[in-house]
Amino acid sequence: MRNYNKINNTLGWLVFIVATVTYMLTLEPTASFWDCGEFIAQGYKLEVGHPPGNPIFMLTANFFSHFASGPETVALCVNAMSGLLSAGTILLLFWTITHLVRRLIVKADDDLNFLSWTKLAIIMGSGLCGALVYAWSDTFWFSAVEGEVYAFSSFCTALTFWLILKWENRCEDPRSDRYLIAIAYVIGVSVAVHLLNLLCIPAIILVIYYRKFEKTTVKGSLLALLLSFAIIVLILYGLVPGFVEMAQYAELLFVNTFGFSFNSGALAYALAFAGLLVWSIYVFHKQRNENAMKWVFLLVAFFSGIFFIGDSLFIPVLLTAALAVYLFAFCGQRLPVRILYNVVLYIAVIFAGYSSYALILIRSTAQTPMDQNSPDNVFALSSYLNREQYGKTPLLYGPVYSAPVLRDATGNPVSEEATKYEKEVKATPDAPDRYIEIDDEYNRDYRYSPSTNMFFPRLYDSSSKAKYESCMGGIKTKSVQAIVYDGDNATQTVEVPTFTENLRYFFQYQLNYMYWRYFLWNFAGRQNDIQGHGEITHGNWISGIPFIDNPRLGDQSLLPDELGKGNAGHNVFYMLPLLFGIIGLLWQAYKGKRGIEQFWVVFFLFFMTGIAIVIYLNQTPEQPRERDYAYAGSFYAFAIWVGMGVAGLFSLIRHLAKTVMLNSFEKPAAAIAVALGIFIPLQVVSQTWDDHDRSGRYACRDFGMNYLTSVDKNGIIFTSGDNDTFPLWYAQEVEGWRTDVRVVNLSYLATDWYMAQMRRPAYESAPLPMQANNETFAYNRRLFGIFGNYLEHPTAPKSVKDAIADYYNPEIHFAENDGEKYPYFNYPNMYIPLDPAQLVKSGMIPAGYEFAVADHLTVDATKDIYTTRKDNYTLSSAKVMSLDIISSDINEGWKRPLYFAMTVPDEYYSLFNNYMQTSGMAYEITPIDNRSYGTIGAGFTDNAYHNITEKFRWGGLDKATPENPPYFDETASRMVNTTRTAILETVANLIEEGAGAQDLKSLDDSIAKAFPARIFTPEFAADRYEKARKLLTLMEKKLPEFVVPSNFDIADRTARFYYRLYDLTDNKADRENGDRIIRAALDRFAQNMRFYQSLNIGQLGAMSYIDNYLFFDGGYLSMLLTCYEGNSDLAKQELEALKKAGVDIWGCYKRAILRTADGSTDAARNVYFATQMFYDLAEPEEIDKFFNDNDDCAQIVAELLRHAAQNE
Template sequence: MKKYNLINNSLGWVIFAIATVTYMLTLEPTASFWDCGEFISQGYKLEVGHPPGNPIFMLTANFFTHFASSPSQVALCVNAMSGLLSAGCILLLFWTVTHLVRRLITKDGQEEYSWMQIALIMGSGVCGALAYAWSDTFWFSAVEGEVYAFSSFCTALTFWLILKWENRSEEPHSDRYLVAIAYVIGVSVAVHLLNLLCIPAIILVIYYKKFKETTAKGSLIALLISFGIIVFILFGLVPGFVEIAQYSELLFVNKFGMPFNTGVIAYALIFVGLLVWTVYSFHKQSSANQMRWSFLLTTFFSGILFIGSSMLIPIVLTAALAFYLFGVCKKIPVRILYNTALYIAVIFVGYSSYALILIRSNAQTPMDQNSPDNVFALGSYLNREQYGKTPLLYGPTYASPVERDDTGAAVMTKASKYVKEVKASPDEPDRYKEIDDNYNTEYSYPSSTKMLFPRLYDSSAKDKYLRCMGTIDTHPVETGSSVVDVPTFSENIRYFFQYQLNYMYWRYFLWNFAGRQNDLQGQGEINHGNWISGIPFIDNARLGDQDMLPDDLKNNPGRNVFYMLPLLLGLIGLLWQAYCGKRGIEQFWVVFFLFFMTGIAIVLYLNQTPEQPRERDYAYAGSFYAFAIWIGMGVTGLYKLLLYAVRKVSCKKEGKNGFEVTDAEKKVRPALVVAAVAFGIFVPLQMVSQTWDDHDRSGRYACRDFGMNYLSSVDKDGIIFTSGDNDTFPLWYAQEVEGYRTDVRVVNMSYLATDWYMAQMRRPAYGSAPLPMQANAQTFAYDQHLFGLLYTYDVDGNPSFNNPNRQVSALTSIANYYSLPSAEGSGDTSFNYPNMFIPIDRAKIVANGVVPADMRNNVDSNIPVNLLKDQYITSKDGYTLSSAKAMQLDIISSMVAQGWKRPAYFAITIPDEYYSYFENQDGGYKFTTSAGMAYALTPINMLAYKSIGSGYTDKAYRNITEHYRWGGLDKATPGNVPYYDETAARMVNSTRISIVEAAQNLIKEAEMAADLKEHNDSLKVDVPARVMTDGFIADRYNKARTLLHLMEQKLPWFAVNASFSIIEDTASAYFTIAHATGNSDDMKRGSQLMEQLLTNYAQYMRYYNSLSADLKGCLTNIDDYLYQDAGYLKLFETYMLANPSAAKKLFVKLDKQGLNLWYGFERAALRVLHSSSASAAQNIVYSFPTYARMFPKEAQDFLMKHDNFYTVMTQLMEQSNS
């Protein structure tokens, strides 16, 4: 046994070393996208991140940041923490597999193992551990600063500890392993709640170990107990402790007049005292009543009995426990109660780390999400109330109408909540105020429209459900005076299996163990993000001929082909374990429930809607961990399978029955062991040969650099409005960790609708002063002014717009809005003056250097803002102004009133609905212009001639050429390119767009200046003489050319694929410069780009033409535009107009290669004629002359068959333009 233990331990650490080296070599050297920038920031300075928080992660990350030699190394240290924890997870997985296999192939009490047994055990461990180490999902989380690596380690540690207990359960003090498990669960709650899902597997191990005769009924009872434990921890202890603290806080603050958080401290001290008393009582065992009372009080005050919102449940449970302790229980089960008390105590120790959140929020850190600085805010924070509730067992469908009372008002139930009372002066005492909780509003729906197990539940996602499922069968249901079409239950189940289970779980599962098509996010298309096997007859039937894929997709680094070998090995291991006697089937159910609870159970709980913003495979890493156990066991299972095959053959030859051991079998056993182990090691090696290139993030600085590019696009002391994770968290990281441009204030529009975030905007942060605004602490307190209604109801109950023709100053309109009370309990307030203007003081604008002095007369007198013309407010939001937009208007109008001292910007990646109330003309906004990675709000109409020379194009040029960073791509060579996944590549393309836009603005300025120089006598535009010179015009073109050259040099096309629109716009810019300046090099560069673009997308066209009609319907909108709406044909027309001779040569070349361009045009034209697609008509009419010249006979025949062609196209174009 000593020899075995030595080998097992030594090889385990070798596997740990292999995993560690793998992750350290492939770590991202700085922050990653999505939540990583936020997590690293909160770890570095112990700031408060998004709900429900992760204080243990924060503390551990903070420890690792102390190894950083400079702030730029902080992210690397946190990423290294993830790598080490992930390697620790792999170590524990190795020992888990070897434990399980050893228990199946050796006898109890066996001291020495044969070399074949050791080889099979160790081979199984190596195979399972390395297969998981090099799997797609786990490796992704292992090299970035996120919570999932830590969570996976806690899961592995918990499962390994119960197996250690299984080995030592009969030894004295073996209960310490169970206490350790409880502690790990308590710690993991403060990392991620996923670890709780290990509990069913843990309870099954205990049941199978403690009961010699196990039955299916006993297993079910054990599972029910385990689910009960999860309920008591997740819905009892976690929120219940905070609930009791809230009662204590309310007593001490509102009744006793003590300062905020006094009640929390008092309660915590009392509970710690109870824990000490309980442990002491059970240790001494001197008084039975003392043990009873201490246990009862500890259990009650832990909050574990406070399940649900009603006080009835904790009262009943407490009474039942008291009855058991003092009535039923004659002899106290000391060990059970003592251990239970210890479990509660150690879980509390881990959970108590949430005090860090409370403490740091009271310190008012710059990042203080939800401001949980008191126990009531902390409760909302832990319960994730801002994300709303999702029905699981019973609820409405997307078609369910909200019930209304006799007045037409929505019927709803609201929970109340306590919030800090806003003080009129600092001398007022601390108090909590009770208000309606708008986050916990529950609307009432007709029961006739509800269903069990609601999956099609979200009314805001109706169109997404339809896109996902194609069609949805419904049945009419009467609801009072109306009839609604409710989806059938069978369609509800179809959606569950088709999307939630198949697409959002099994697809990810097969990514890891069969193969992955590419790293492009999938929304059901056949060419994005599917699983593949690498076996043509399996893949081609589902996804089209994979040999016809364009090179872009064939060579995508995320294309990983495993030939289903890990899957096959896992299935062999699963079946071998399940059929390996009584112990085998018991092990199987343990691993199965770990697999089920961390996979399919999460699918049931999340109840996801279609078109998620990112792939969600990281949520199921625990399930893939369980399957990796089966992969490891597959090595031994494969050996047994081979042995069985040899036995069958040799028995037939020797005339024996199939169950006898033959001589031939004995001879080949060693060879079969070697073969099985070799194959088991080959499988993970084949996996890593596929997955290394798309998990090696070394040399990639995308998140940090492009986050800094946003900030460098903003003038000193500026304000930048953002909206999503990837245009907010990288900026926070740059400021919080690396101290970059802390004078800029980042304002996230998604948060600006909340009172806590508005309060933070009124506080200074580093070098950024409080934001200018009229709003004060009272304005949005207690959920006031959540929505501004732009209408009132007339006597007949019809909506009538508020003062649509009266234009007032925005400051006046907003002040009026703030002065009005909100409707009780709704947060709705009338917005009386939606037609506004923001007055501009020209003298202040010039004095503050916003525009040159000679441009003073070109500054507009005001910026018009008419909310009734905002397409998003009028359609999407139902003529309702959100508090976020109201606050934004307040900030912008206050900024303008102060003379533009704090210039405002909008990140180029935020939806334009966040600034759509500004005047729009011909698809462009008059008062915004590109400044790089942000659009600057300007005091001049940038679409007019008078904007020439205002300096904004020069600012954008300087920002890009002097301040932009390139994410490591500036050092890329064709043979050495950092890996950029789709998210990072998307940011590269956003950066390219910002550069192309700046170049286009310079070209436009040159063209306008040339126009003025020639025609200003008739145009009569007052602009400085300096802009109507040949030197100014030439400078514009030269700077535009410089930007395009810089982009191609620093963000080379070979490093990250660009969208066709970026390449088309770049080529068009070169063509424009070439025609204006006569520079042949510009024409050459533009032609090269167009040939590259058209040649590349010719492959896509051939792939599209190879697809069946059904598969053609499973492509992206971009694909539809290119292939069905003649976008590709329009590209050719663009090239033809710019460089006719070169375009004709390419035209002939591609046609000879079998592209059949006329067929493509005719198909697209017929589709437009038959479907009346207005959006595509312009492309068809635009392209027709070129194709008619190239294919005169075909064009003539087409017009004869479809003599209404031009009439229909003209009508459609007019429809599109209107």
């Protein structure tokens, strides 16, 4: 006798232990990049993160954070939470697979305790195979070791699916409804984690249908699916936003009518609804009065908001009326009490989870330092839950990217009226609480010409037109006559993409590239861990089988090491998990009636959590990061089929054995199937361990701290993206690092709620100085400032303070742009007055440098290339607010140093470009023009040097060894190269200071005399050069190449700096270091050149920007030029060595020449200098042969040299 349940449970927990050990050993010990720092911070201190929020995750993370020994281990504890939840997912997956396989190979009346060893081995082998393949798969493992919501979401999905299978086993039990109630509760909880769990509902309804109905049909299955889709709509678009909408009516009544305080109406409504739920449960439990049951059910349905779908009252009234008619006219004496009672219980337990959103309201009202969107009332919460800040995406019908907006007779865009309620900004603190209705001008639904609307629009985003064309290699269009003016028959010709092109984009990019590529990463193999945008060398799926991979991607044996076998993300599975999955799904589908029913259940779990998400997201090209984490549920479903591959292979082997008269081959067949089923996950983990082991990696925390370290005490640093903001928030909020610094995210600075937060203190940081008050940007008044065609209407320079005061004037001046009205910015030519004596007092400049400071900073927006918007100039709200903060701080005595993170796009700080100095990982705004000699000796480079050498942290790289290097994925590696860039900028400044001080000696005495005498001494120059040399050495030591190789530009610049030091100091060690670095770079990128040379024309068209630069624009030649300029003898040796190594240098030269003719300035520059190099290094007959064989190139080079001579 074999105790099936004991074996099943034991192996399940064994799988759980294996998964737990795996994830605990590979956890990132601190925060990870992207949203993780934010999530950990909001969990630790229960702060409000980005929409739509995740309060259950917050509460759970907070619980785990209490196990931390100190703030520095909080992230580890939250990451461990993800690991444990992920291991729980694997446990449930094992039991799910064994349940499904058992029901297909064990007869209903068989005693599980007397199963044959063969059947038991197949069932357990299937569970082990599927569970471990998924446990060690790329996408799932990635989320399992970081503090993000997706591990929790995956657990909820697995738990929901497992619970419905438990119900399937016990559905005849009168108490089986408890499993359905438990499922509803998990759904309610998961809504407050991530909405992905709702996509399990079709699979759940199918299980119920197939179990409850003996005779199932295609029609019945379709009706069950329609019911499941209706349930999703009722929860997602009804209950979740609808309850808040109902609470809004109560809030308006209590606050605006009764005069109560904010949130009193919402609280009263929530308590009343809770009371209604308790009463309804009591009524149904007693079952004394049918009319009472009907009424309470109707009231619960209505006041839950489940019918409040859309913006109109028509649908809720219609659905409520339909339900009332059903209950009171059709039910009669046959009231389905059990169903109605269950529905009430479902709603009650869903709300038990959903009620956790009260945490968001409570914590936002407390004004926590991180309070995104400030959802401190039900109106703001509605916007928060609906993710309104991310905009709307058409799904089934809508305009294409070239669609013109309909306009009325006055030329203004036609849109649906959009209004919303916001808190009234109080004139005085004791003013009563009140909401006001405002015109939501910037969230309107614009109407487009009907002829440019399309069914299933995929090519819809007007801002992504160029990306669409690049992604698809051009788009075929057709001409349509589009009505431009509403109510007018006049038309204009518009080019719109054809529906065929629309579908081609869907299948080619959205489905193939953004889903199937991720799917195959997990079950076939992955080329490398570099994010791809369609390039042949980045992030593709591979199989490891040459005849499958090479026709698509080129000869993968020639792929450079750092892109192929030397990349930790290079995972080769030989498609074995995929093959097992296909065998498993076919075996399941052909296993009789029960098999096909199971197949459709798993298929809809697979489809809804994968392809359905693709359709819903409607993504544009060039996403900021890979999105495979969104489809983890789909890969979970396929892992079920992978596990079933063991049973399928067993059946196949047994069938083949019978065809050759081997009737007793059952046990060997089982042994073979199970052995292969165990081998496959072991092969998978042998590939995926190295690129999922984050132990020893502190990149996110340390580099976030480096940003803050680059800021002086009480400074202000402007950031913009996730990875230069969330790590800083994590460092401050969790580890308490540099809480005197105020981090200002420019992406949020365009919003009134964020500007209001910046006017509040945070920890040791005082409120930001600014002229704006809470009313200035309230109600989205000023998202843009138009200053028209300045060339036609120039104004005299005005102080920034006065210009902004004019812009903030309550009597807003409006200007029309493209039919829309925007606030007018009257004085774009501005300046900020400076007081040199005050600057010395505040420590901004050292004493003696007053001469280097002009009487003002010039801030001329009319000369800023980033302010152009169509025919007008505009200043975004973020730019105006940052200008306000900077100006106010300077006008108040420059008490707080001002910085921009060096990863902030140029457009944000372009107005201050001439006054920026590097301080490490940030650029500081200084009072000295950086185009002058005035910064020499002023201390800016010494400050940056001190920050880098004394304060910087190195993310674990400083402790790395070649034998056991930590894993740095592309995002972490990018930050390493950003740090290298910061170091090289300081190196450049130090070298130029040393050389510049010598240049000053040759200038007019009056200029030289203004500087301190110390900068003209040999000791000063020697100090500059020695510090530059130490930084270069430090960079190589602390950021070793064997962990993260330098990119092309960094390697080239590093060698150039060493050669420059040699030229200035005659230190032979500098030249030797330059030789070493450039030789290594030439050898390393020679692999790239050989690979490019092997590609066909089609493959060459799918290369990245840097690939194109190296191969077509002479980028590789520029490295040889660096070698030539630093050591011509070495360059001659390298030229010959590269030829022998198979690098076609003359082909590289030819391609660059041809690209010069196409207008490439990069290629022209490289060709100009390479021509001189070749005439010096190559044999004369070799040069003559090249130009004789390539007459067109000879003409292009001759014209280039002639043009250059004329310009000298």
